[in-house]
Amino acid sequence: MKNEMLSVPEVSARIREGAVMVIAGDETLLAQLPRGAWIGGTTVYFVTDTGGAVVRDRLFVTTFAEASGATPRYLPHGSLSHIADGYVTGGFTMIMIPAFSLAHSEFAVAGQEYPGLFDQPLAGWVTGVHLDEIGTRAPKVFDGATGMAHDEGVVLLHVALPEGRMVDLDILNIFAQGDNADLSFTFPESGFSTRKATVNGAEVDFAAYVAQNGIDTRLPLVANYAGALVNVSIRDVNPDTGEVSFYAPVVAGVEYRLAGALGNYAEAFAEGAEGKGEGQYSCNCILNYLYGDLEGKRTGSFTGPVTFGEIAYILLNQTLVRLDINKAA
Known part of the structure; x- marks a missing residue:
């Protein structure tokens, strides 16, 4: 597996x-690529070898040199329950979903119930745009089999x-449930x-509660799923409508606690990544990039796209997802 920042001609070659790849970058660059064994998604934020950066003139490419084959596949949002239909025995699947799309919501809420979803590793991310372009430019995913871009549905790369x-x-989740x-x-x-x-057994107006208690909305709500800590990040608190929105869905009946405060974001990632190895595919959350002021800062040995949501079987927030291919023991 190899991670590189390359020009359009280099990626096209x-x-x-016949390289098997997942590709991230600006829409205008992805649209120039030939058909092949790849999928792509839009973002201009990256963690590079020299630190976090906005890059518009090159593409971030992960090449799966170990792959014996791969099939790109597009699914419209009404067909997401068929994700596992393309699974290859002994392989894995990469997935990309456009932010703010119907598919984004559908996968986030119902994905855990899709038949066979957990039968093999499923990793990927939610594509985005520059923050200044939200609302004026739609995030896209690209199907390498056709070269077509989509702002709805998902693209999959089933890798053998x-x-x-x-x-x-x-x-890699640097957050833990708070001490309270x-x-x-x-x-x-x-x-x-x-x-x-x-909250503690009493029903409250959540927007008012957040405001009145001075809750730091940069900190996610954290649920403990049998020892696995899963974040849900607060997107907006609207005092006029009384609505609180999230970057991933909360689940009814699940107990959440506010994450404990961090010191230095970049240092926390570097410490958490220590001993995790090098060369893996990874993606990191845009909220970590922003709240941690990661521009120009490294997060351990991990490089990759900065995303609007991360996927390790399910949709995650404020998390780094990593995938590696090793020799079987």
Whole structure:
């Protein structure tokens, strides 16, 4: 596996040679690529070898040199329950979803219920645009089989591996549940927004509660799923409508706690990444990039696109997702 920042001609040559790749970059660059064994998604934010940066003139490419084959595939938003239909035995699947799309919402809320979804490693990210372009330019995904761009649905790359290889899919979450064991949140319905929450057993107007208690919305709500900590990040608190919106859905009945405050973001990532190895595919959350002021700063050995959501089987927030291919023991 190899991560590189390359020009359009360099990436095009790799595609024509038959390389299996996932590609991230500006829409105008992705649109110039030939057909092949790849999928792509829009973003202009990256963590590079020299630190976080906005890059518009090159593409970030992860090449899966270990792959014995790959099939790009596009699914419209009404067909996402068929993601696992293309799984290859012993392989893995990469996925990209446009931010703010119907597919984004559908996968986030219902993805865990799709037949066979967890039968092999599924990793990827939610594509985005420059923050100044939100609302004027739609995030896109690209299907390498056709070269077509889509602002709805998902693209998948079903990757086959030779015998003797195994896939390691993991997340790096620098957040933990806060020390206040008496402060817990549950929600009456699953979804990307809410007006009500139950806090320590009492129902409250959640927007008013957040404002009145000075909650730092840069810190995510954290749920503990049998030892795996999963973040839900607060997107907006609207005091006029009383609505609080999230970057990933809260799940009804699940107990959340506010994350504990961090010191230095970049240092926390570097410490968390220590000993995780090098050369893996990874993607990091735009909220970590912004709140951690990661421009010009490295996050350990990990390089890759900065995204509007990360996927390790399910949609995640404020998390780094990493995937590596190793020789089987």
